[in-house]
Every structure is written in C-alpha cells, then in structure tokens.
Amino acid sequence: MADTKIEIQKFANKDGEYKRMQSVFRNTISKDGPHLPEANRYHLYVSYACPWAHRTLIARLTKGLAGIIGVTVVHWHMDNNGWRFGTEEESKTESRDSTPEPLYGFHRLKELYYKANPEYQGRFTVPVLWDKKLETIVNNESSEILRIFNTEFNALVPEEQAAIDLYPEPLRAQIDELNEWIYPNINNGVYKTGFATKQEPYEKEVTNLFNYLDKLEELLKARHDKCEEYLLGTLLTEADIRLFTTLVRFDPVYHQHFKCNIRMIRHDYPHIHRYLRNLYWKDDVFKSTTHFDHIKFHYTKSHPQINPHGITPFGPLPNIMPLYP
Ligand SMILES: N[C@@H](CCC(=O)N[C@@H](CS)C(=O)NCC(=O)O)C(=O)O
Incomplete structure (x- = not known):
C-alpha cells in the first residue's frame, strides 16, 4: 500500500x-x-x-x-x-x-x-x-x-x-476539433477527476467533466434530430471509437470509483445514452471487445489508494442497459 x-x-x-x-x-x-x-x-x-x-x-x-x-x-x-x-x-x-x-x-x-x-x-x-x-x-x-x-x-x-475510412479527408478538421475537446475534458477528464488527491482539483475537474458531457448531450441531440447516429453524422469515425471506450466505462466504474457522480449517463443523458447503446448493441465489434469483468475488477482492485479493500461493487446493474429499455 x-x-x-x-x-x-x-x-x-x-x-x-x-x-x-x-x-x-x-x-x-x-x-x-x-x-x-x-x-x-x-x-x-x-x-x-x-x-x-x-x-x-x-x-x-x-x-x-x-x-x-x-x-x-x-x-x-x-x-x-x-x-x-x-x-x-x-x-x-x-x-x-x-x-x-x-x-x-x-x-x-x-x-x-x-x-x-x-x-x-x-x-x-x-x-x-x-x-x-x-x-x-x-x-x-x-x-x-x-x-x-x-x-x-x-x-x-x-x-x-x-474501404472503411475512420479518418476521412473531408471530415478531418471536424474530427480533430472533436478530439481536441473530448480528449482532455472527457476521455482524460475522468482520470483527472478520479486521480485528484486534493478536494479543490477534484471539484474543478468533476465540474468541468460534466460541463463537457452536457455539451456532448447537446451535440448528440442535434444529431438525433437529424436521424444521424454518429458524432459526425452518418459515418462511423475514429471520434466515435475514442469516445465509446470512455462512455461504456462511465456508469459501471467512473461514476463511483472515480467519483464522477454528478449525473449518470443512463438516467440523466438520454442522447448520450442512446448513442452508447446503439454502438454497443448494433455493432458487434463494440460489444465483443467490451469485457465488463476486466473493466470492473481492474479499476476497483488495482487502485488501493482509492479503494483500499478492493471490493468491487455489484452495481449499477446491468452494466449497460438494453437497446430498448
Ligand atoms: N497515451 C496512452 C495512454 C495509455 C495508458 O495510460 N494506459 C494505461 C492503462 S488505462 C496503462 O497501461 N497504465 C500503466 C501505468 O501507467 O503503469 C495511449 O493512449 O495509448
């Protein structure tokens, strides 16, 4: 320890x-x-x-x-x-x-x-x-x-x-722009929140993280209004892959283990929640590469400074909600 x-x-x-x-x-x-x-x-x-x-x-x-x-x-x-x-x-x-x-x-x-x-x-x-x-x-x-x-x-x-291009030339500027705010504020934002060792940086990071999740919710609502499934519209790009791996860990791990708990995706962000479920349930590549046992055991049992007894919480159950809850 x-x-x-x-x-x-x-x-x-x-x-x-x-x-x-x-x-x-x-x-x-x-x-x-x-x-x-x-x-x-x-x-x-x-x-x-x-x-x-x-x-x-x-x-x-x-x-x-x-x-x-x-x-x-x-x-x-x-x-x-x-x-x-x-x-x-x-x-x-x-x-x-x-x-x-x-x-x-x-x-x-x-x-x-x-x-x-x-x-x-x-x-x-x-x-x-x-x-x-x-x-x-x-x-x-x-x-x-x-x-x-x-x-x-x-x-x-x-x-x-x-023929599948995850970083197509015409969308590069938009993908770069998304990566520029999603990486520091969401992908890495959960880590900055969870690994903070003082109250002040924790509060700063957790507030910032949820401000950006709010922004993401707005963006995905606009996509949904146009019947578009992905961040950039109708095409799966690297921006979706980069975002998915954080979102799928959010409720089961980051919410409690990293104290990212102002809101939950499944209860409070309907558009992010639908986007996440669509990727997971409709494209087997996303589902088959997601292993909730590794995800939950790793975080909760490998960070004794955060969770000294290494107890892995059962919930929230299920790890991911069905496509049509
Ligand atoms: N910038 C790297 C970050 C990779 C990274 O931090 N991986 C973590 C696991 S989530 C790791 O292996 N950490 C081991 C360590 O820091 O000792 C990337 O995106 O590939």
Whole structure:
C-alpha cells in the first residue's frame, strides 16, 4: 500500500492534480519501412480494462485485421510492477482471456519495454504494438495506432474493410476539433477527476467533466434530430471509437470509483445514452471487445489508494442497459 501511494504521486503533482505522461514509442508502419505492412508481423498487447487499448481493439476488428495482427490480453490486475500476463493455469480457469506472453514467455509487460530499449524510463502502458521481425515496439500511443490500422494494411484486407475510412479527408478538421475537446475534458477528464488527491482539483475537474458531457448531450441531440447516429453524422469515425471506450466505462466504474457522480449517463443523458447503446448493441465489434469483468475488477482492485479493500461493487446493474429499455 505504501508503495502504491508513491506510485500515484508520480501521476498527481504537489497540488493534487493528475498529469498523464506522454507516450514514448511513436513510430509508424509504412511501405517506406523499416516497419513494413506485412501480415503476421505485428502483435498487439492490450488490457481489456483500458479505454486506450480498447480503441485499438475496435479499430483492429473494424478494419478486418483480426487474421493479420495477433493480440495478447494482460491480466486485469495491475500492481506496483505494472501489468502482468496470465499464467497457463489462469488462462484455463479464472481469467481465460489473459494468456501467457506468446513470443518470449515474459511474465510482465515491462519486459517488452526493456527488450525494445534496455534504458527505457517511462511508464509501461498498454496498448503496445510490437514488431516481431525487428523485435521492438512500433508505437504505444493508441491514437496513433488507430491511424496506422486505418490506412497501412489496406492492401492486405478485403476490399470492404479497406474501404472503411475512420479518418476521412473531408471530415478531418471536424474530427480533430472533436478530439481536441473530448480528449482532455472527457476521455482524460475522468482520470483527472478520479486521480485528484486534493478536494479543490477534484471539484474543478468533476465540474468541468460534466460541463463537457452536457455539451456532448447537446451535440448528440442535434444529431438525433437529424436521424444521424454518429458524432459526425452518418459515418462511423475514429471520434466515435475514442469516445465509446470512455462512455461504456462511465456508469459501471467512473461514476463511483472515480467519483464522477454528478449525473449518470443512463438516467440523466438520454442522447448520450442512446448513442452508447446503439454502438454497443448494433455493432458487434463494440460489444465483443467490451469485457465488463476486466473493466470492473481492474479499476476497483488495482487502485488501493482509492479503494483500499478492493471490493468491487455489484452495481449499477446491468452494466449497460438494453437497446430498448
Ligand atoms: N497515451 C496512452 C495512454 C495509455 C495508458 O495510460 N494506459 C494505461 C492503462 S488505462 C496503462 O497501461 N497504465 C500503466 C501505468 O501507467 O503503469 C495511449 O493512449 O495509448
């Protein structure tokens, strides 16, 4: 417990404010190399609990990359040594989704980072996109992995998936504009709220978060009035993927665990709630990549500074409401 407190102080500064660190590996895959687009050359390491990693899982399936890029899921529990891989035993029983590390038999995610760079000094985060040929990390920043998946494997997937463009040229300015306020105020806003270690920054962040959820509600109401399902209208884009992974965790986890509890999506934001349910229930890629057990266990049992007894609340039930409640 004492160690965990030290750990959290790396996040929160002396004023009790949470600061997210920048990702370090920022390369791309392209025909110009050195990371060439090739089937079965890359491996994606994720946690089903993590909203950033979840983005990459959705993009991988949407773009038809399931048979081209393998995935390993870490165990949901993160301790002072970071993420670990599931044991053989666990992969059969307790947490079937988290399996042993397939390439090197590593026990911890951090071993991959050190293999890529023995001098590495940053955090050991998921997602990690690994190049099996060059034995290094290509990229560990989810927003960039999304873009890589969107364009760089198009020659290797069926036409139908190649034609899906999650960042289409004519919508780029609008997508960028959405990302610019949704990322700091909502995606990262829940973390700034939940990891605040003083009352004042907590109150500032939680108020700000709900101001932006109100803004989102207005935007989605306007879309609904025009019978449009997505943030940008009738087309699924990366902006939806980036938003979904936060919204789907909101009521089950952020509301109570991160004290983001001024309002609840299911009770207080009908348009956000409909948007979330539409994505989850109508597009199997969103549903099949959402694992509420990993999500709930991870947060509530990996942050003893927030939840010292590690008790995972039952509710709210269900984790997500039906499409037509
Ligand atoms: N900027 C990164 C953030 C990834 C991130 O913070 N992942 C968290 C899990 S939700 C993590 O792995 N944390 C481990 C740690 O900080 O030790 C991205 O979007 O890919």
